[in-house]
Structure formats: structure tokens, C-alpha cells
Amino acid sequence: MTDQTTLDREIAVEQRHLDRVYARLAELRRSAADAEREGYRLARVGNFGALVERDAMVFHAAQRRHVLEAEHEGLVFGRLDLSAGQVLHVGRLGVRGENAETLVVDWRAPAAAAFYQATPAEPLGVVRRRTIQSSAEKVTRIEDDLLDPAAAPPDMAVVGDGALLATLSRATGRGMRDIVATIQREQDQAIRSPGSGVTIVSGGPGTGKTAVALHRAAYLLYSDRNRYAGGGILVVGPSTVFVQYIASVLPSLGEENATLHSLGSLFPGMSATRTDPPEVAAVKGSLRMRRVLERAVRDAVPDSPEELRLLYRGELLRLERRELDGIRDRALPRGARRNEVRRAAFDAVLSALYAQARQLRVGRLPEQRAFEDEIIERPEFREFLKAWWPRLHPRHVLGWLTRPDRLRRYAGGILAGSEIRLLSAAYRSLDTEGLTIADIALLDELDALLGKPVQRAKPRRDPFQLAGGVRELSTFADRQRAARAAARERPADYREYAHVVVDEAQDVSPMQWRMIGRRGRLASWTVVGDPAQTAWTGDAEELTRARDQALGRRRRHQFTLTTNYRNSAEIFAVAAAEIRRLYPELPLPTAVRSTGVAPVERTVPAAELPAATVEAAGTLLGEVEGTVGVITPVPRRDEVAGWLGELGGSRLQVVTSLQAKGMEYDGVVLVAPSEIRADPGSGVRTLYVALSRATQRLTTIDPVT
Numbered sequence: 001m002t003d004q005t006t007l008d009r010e011i012a013v014e015q016r017h018l019d020r021v022y023a024r025l026a027e028l029r030r031s032a033a034d035a036e037r038e039g040y041r042l043a044r045v046g047n048f049g050a051l052v053e054r055d056a057m058v059f060h061a062a063q064r065r066h067v068l069e070a071e072h073e074g075l076v077f078g079r080l081d082l083s084a085g086q087v088l089h090v091g092r093l094g095v096r097g098e099n100a101e102t103l104v105v106d107w108r109a110p111a112a113a114a115f116y117q118a119t120p121a122e123p124l125g126v127v128r129r130r131t132i133q134s135s136a137e138k139v140t141r142i143e144d145d146l147l148d149p150a151a152a153p154p155d156m157a158v159v160g161d162g163a164l165l166a167t168l169s170r171a172t173g174r175g176m177r178d179i180v181a182t183i184q185r186e187q188d189q190a191i192r193s194p195g196s197g198v199t200i201v202s203g204g205p206g207t208g209k210t211a212v213a214l215h216r217a218a219y220l221l222y223s224d225r226n227r228y229a230g231g232g233i234l235v236v237g238p239s240t241v242f243v244q245y246i247a248s249v250l251p252s253l254g255e256e257n258a259t260l261h262s263l264g265s266l267f268p269g270m271s272a273t274r275t276d277p278p279e280v281a282a283v284k285g286s287l288r289m290r291r292v293l294e295r296a297v298r299d300a301v302p303d304s305p306e307e308l309r310l311l312y313r314g315e316l317l318r319l320e321r322r323e324l325d326g327i328r329d330r331a332l333p334r335g336a337r338r339n340e341v342r343r344a345a346f347d348a349v350l351s352a353l354y355a356q357a358r359q360l361r362v363g364r365l366p367e368q369r370a371f372e373d374e375i376i377e378r379p380e381f382r383e384f385l386k387a388w389w390p391r392l393h394p395r396h397v398l399g400w401l402t403r404p405d406r407l408r409r410y411a412g413g414i415l416a417g418s419e420i421r422l423l424s425a426a427y428r429s430l431d432t433e434g435l436t437i438a439d440i441a442l443l444d445e446l447d448a449l450l451g452k453p454v455q456r457a458k459p460r461r462d463p464f465q466l467a468g469g470v471r472e473l474s475t476f477a478d479r480q481r482a483a484r485a486a487a488r489e490r491p492a493d494y495r496e497y498a499h500v501v502v503d504e505a506q507d508v509s510p511m512q513w514r515m516i517g518r519r520g521r522l523a524s525w526t527v528v529g530d531p532a533q534t535a536w537t538g539d540a541e542e543l544t545r546a547r548d549q550a551l552g553r554r555r556r557h558q559f560t561l562t563t564n565y566r567n568s569a570e571i572f573a574v575a576a577a578e579i580r581r582l583y584p585e586l587p588l589p590t591a592v593r594s595t596g597v598a599p600v601e602r603t604v605p606a607a608e609l610p611a612a613t614v615e616a617a618g619t620l621l622g623e624v625e626g627t628v629g630v631i632t633p634v635p636r637r638d639e640v641a642g643w644l645g646e647l648g649g650s651r652l653q654v655v656t657s658l659q660a661k662g663m664e665y666d667g668v669v670l671v672a673p674s675e676i677r678a679d680p681g682s683g684v685r686t687l688y689v690a691l692s693r694a695t696q697r698l699t700t701i702d703p704v705t
Ligand SMILES: Nc1ncnc2c1ncn2[C@@H]1O[C@H](COP(=O)(O)OP(=O)(O)OP(=O)(O)O)[C@@H](O)[C@H]1O
Pocket: 164, 167, 168, 176, 177, 178, 179, 182, 183, 184, 187, 203, 204, 205, 206, 207, 208, 209, 210, 211, 212, 530, 533, 565, 566, 661, 662, 663, 664, 692
């Protein structure tokens, strides 16, 4: 422990520096605003040169002001005392003083790397590393690590007892916390790994995989803004709950150029939060579904016309079902996309009609072109085409799978009989209950198979033009901004990113890898996950194949994280015992924090489960400051939410064991763990996930019948 006088003195030292940084920021903000105003004043001079100068000035000043005004809590969070006597402060933003001296180094800059990577064994020239906590503009706490005692001057103070542990003991809010001040060496290496190729980060629960993935996105944007902000970074997580949980971190890192999606929201215009039972998800996620869907997109539209009949100059022209089917088949050679070859199919129908008219020796039969022009104008012919070969949306075709006869036809010989029955039962509720997360990848596949109807290109909006055709009268700065916004404004179905981050990758099915792969054909990748937490029960070899295909031949950089920062050692011991049932030899991370509080394991008569759950949740709400998660078996979620009502308000969340993926709560009530474990496919692994969500308190309640 440090004595109070030393602590106060050291805090005062850091406060002086922080005051200087904020004063400098205020100055920079003022001069940016002055430059902007001066720019506008120049405008009144009125000559052309002055106008151009004004525009440039206003633009740069406004841009700078925007950055400076984005106030950050904890702007400066670190300090390095180097062996050469130099002192560096590390923060969320780089700031220079009046004489261009460095007041703060951006955390992503190479000079800041030592803050994260230096260790006593390898101090990298750092004598003392200091972590600084502040609230608004006030320094509240400092924590030091002395990395190179031999090089420390005799008067160097070392205060505090571990910034990391202090951070970890803080209560959790509804969003994930940003760990920028306490990133550890092994994490930093993954964050700063090269931007090209594929960075693969694995590690057990709570080792910071998600935190690393998000900080990496921020790091890449810093290291090559043109490439990554221009092309965009896509971050994919397992569920909507999870995506909301991590959404707050990127803006707090100062990055808004990343697009966050759950696996259920990747297909434009559709979104799903419902999960399938693991055995159904295994069928829907299998690569064999691609072949099933290929058959579906070639099939006749349900209830489409049995035949085409047209009276032409007194003769009945007629194409029967068989002929129509033949035309459809020929118009769809392998690889053709149904929505893209509509025109060719219509031409084939017209040709068949003309051939028939000639065969029937229709009187005064015009040239083929004139004949076709005449037929195509007929309303009944147009009606026929619309019904026979409509523009198909992937959702239409997925709907065809709800018809058992069609499903059998498409899946016969590809899926096993038992799998077809499973799928058929699952799709019975598609229209009433809506899509599941696994269906979204099928829609994306169908979209790729169907293609887009050929459309005339829309004229691009001129960013210099205002509504009503009036040329705008604003500054060059405004126009620049508009042009950039137009370039950045990605269409809703933008699908090619410069970098793709996949979190909880162990739960991405083969079909989902195809969906994500289509969005990262030209991208570099960061893939993070923990195979021991997977809920996938399908073919493992197929999964590897699909993943390898998505990642291609890009060079891979592997990282493994070994410390669990989330769970108390007592809680992780329970989770570890669970996964050891399945994998006795699995290397597990080490939990660094002990609370001295053992998890509570209760067994109650089934009838008492509701009361016991409410009571346990109430107790935990009293015991922890932050959030409480109530985790349930999938089928029980709504029932349990009903028991709890409004208890805990926004501090309490009820989630299924699958939605709990990646989440974190200070206290967890796990309802009916034996029911989760009972699933023969992925039960133990899913229970392992549920048991490793709590930072401080865990209560499990099992009903007995
Ligand atoms: N270096 C660190 N400093 C402070 N907190 C950290 C650090 N690394 C991780 N944490 C915290 O540990 C918790 C777990 O991190 P994270 O959710 O990223 O782990 P994960 O490996 O993705 O876990 P899981 O696989 O269980 O979902 C989070 O609260 C995170 O803020």
C-alpha cells in the first residue's frame, strides 16, 4: 500500500498534466472556431481567390473542431516513464502543445504499444507504467507497475495495487466496457496484428476475445483509415442481444465506421431473433441445404398456370404444362439465375407460340417480330407471364419449403428421411412464428441463386444539387462533406467490406460462413471464438470446409488468450468442472480474481421453481451493483420472464442459454441447468457458456419432479 501523502502528490502531478491537456484542447477548439469565422469573414471580401481560401479554411477548421469537441471520458489514461528519462502520456486522442511537443499519444500509435506490451521480463525501455483513472476532468485514481526497478531513479514513487484488478471489480452496466486503459500484452499482440490476411483469436470464456476484436477494429481504422473507413468494417455477432451489448464500445473508442450485425440481421430487409433446436439448426446450417435450395429455385411456382391458351386469328394456341416445364428447364441452364433470365424465358415462350402458329398455318401470319409485339401487348398474356415466372424474392421460395410434398422432392436423396421430417415439422410454423436465425443464411443463399432482376441503372444523385433543382450556395466545406457522405453512404444491402470481424465464430454454421464469406470476398478478417462453447451439432468436417472457403488462402495469424478476466475464480471453477465432463484434457484459462464467495447451487420441487427464481433474482439484485442476468433453457424463456415481471427494471435481463453467448452480468441466476445439459448434442457446451457469464455471483436452481 502507498502512503496517502505520496498518493496525493502523484495524483496532483497527473492532475496538472490533465489540466494542461484540457486547457490546450480548449485553445485548439477556440482557434478552430476562430478559423472558421475568419473563413466566413473572408467571404465578404468577395474576390475569387478569397473565396477559395475561405472554403479551404472553413473546411479544415470545422473538421478539427468536430474531433476536438467529441469529448471523451478518460481522455488520458496512461503514462510511461522511459529509461531515457522521457515521459509519455497515452490517451484516446493525440494532442500536441503550442510548440508541437507531444502532450498525449494516441493509444493506437506505435509509440503507445509499449504501454500494453511491456512486462517486467521484457520492459521495452519502460521503467514505470501508470494507469490513470479520471472522472470528467478530475484524476481519481492512479495505479503503477514498476517494470524495471534497476533503472528507476531513487525518488520514483510507485502507487496503487493493480489497475487491472481494480477495473475488473467495477460493476457491469448494460453495455460491454471498453478496456482501452488495461489491455494486456497477449491481447495487444492480437489487436495490433497485421491488417492483411486472417487474424484468428481463440481462448476460453472471458479471455477478452470480443474486447480484442472491437479494439482491433478501432486499431485498423486508425492505422489505415482510407482503406478501412472507405471499404467499411463489418462486425458479426451471434444474436441481437449480443450486438446491442457490444454496440456502445466502438463509439467510445472513437470509431463509427464499423457496421454491427447479428447473424439474424445480415440479410437486408429481414431480421430474425428466433433460434431453432440444435438438431434443426444442424440441418438448416448444413452445406447440403445449398443443393436443396438449388432444386427449389428451378421448380414451378406453386399454383402457377397449368397451361397457356391464347386465341390468335381464330386459332387456339396452346402450351401445355409439359412444354412450359421444358421451356423453364432450358431457360435455366446450370448456374443461371432465375430472376436474371426472365426475359430469355419469355422469349422462349413467344418462340414456341410462333412455331405453333406456323404449324397450324394461321392465316396472314406476320413476321415473328411483329407477331411477338402483338402477343406481348395482350393483357391475358402478361397475366400469364406474371403468374408463370414472377420475380421471386428469396422469402417466396423459402415459403415453398413449408409444403411437405415440395420439401420431400427438393431434399430427397440429399437429406436423410429423418432430417426431412425434422425440417418439415420446423417449417410448419414459418408463417405463424416467423423466420429463425438459421433461415437468414438460407435467404441469403436463395438471393445468390435467384439473382437480381436486370434493372435500368438509377441516375446517381448529384451531391451538389439541392431539392428543386437549385444549385446550392454553401461553402466548399459543405460540398466536400456532402460528396464524402454520398460516397460513404452505403446502400442498405452493401455487401463488400474491407475487413470482416466474426465474433463467437464457433457458432457460425457452414451456410452462415457462406453468407458472411459473400460479404468479405476482398476483405481481410479477424475471427474470434472458442470451440468448446459451440452449440453446433452438425458435421464438423463440413464446418471446417465452409469456414476455409470463406477465409480463402489468406495468410493466417493465430493468437491464443489464456487469462479469464470475467469470472471470479470461484465461479469459473464450476464452469470448468462442467466442460471437463466432455473434454477432460482441454486447456482452460486462468481466472485472475477471487471474491471468496462460492456459487449457490439449489434444488427445489418443480412447483417452487417460480418463487425460488424470483427470490434468487431479488437477492442478487441486492448483492451486486450492476446487472443481473436470468439464463433459461430456450423453451422456458417467456415463462420465466413472466415470473419476474418488472423486477430489477433495466438492471435485470432474461435470456436463453443461446442468447447468453458473449454476454456478461454481475450476477446470474441459472434456471434449470439440468434441462440445458440434457440436450445430447451440445447440452454440456451450452451449459458451460451459461455458467461462465457472471462476474461476481452465480446461483443455479434445478427443479426436481
Ligand atoms: N485487459 C482487460 N482489462 C480489463 N477488462 C478486461 C480485459 N480483457 C477483458 N476484460 C473484460 O473481461 C470480460 C470478458 O471479455 P470478453 O467478453 O471480451 O471475453 P470473451 O473472450 O469474448 O468471452 P466469451 O468467450 O465468454 O464470450 C469483459 O468484461 C471485458 O471487459
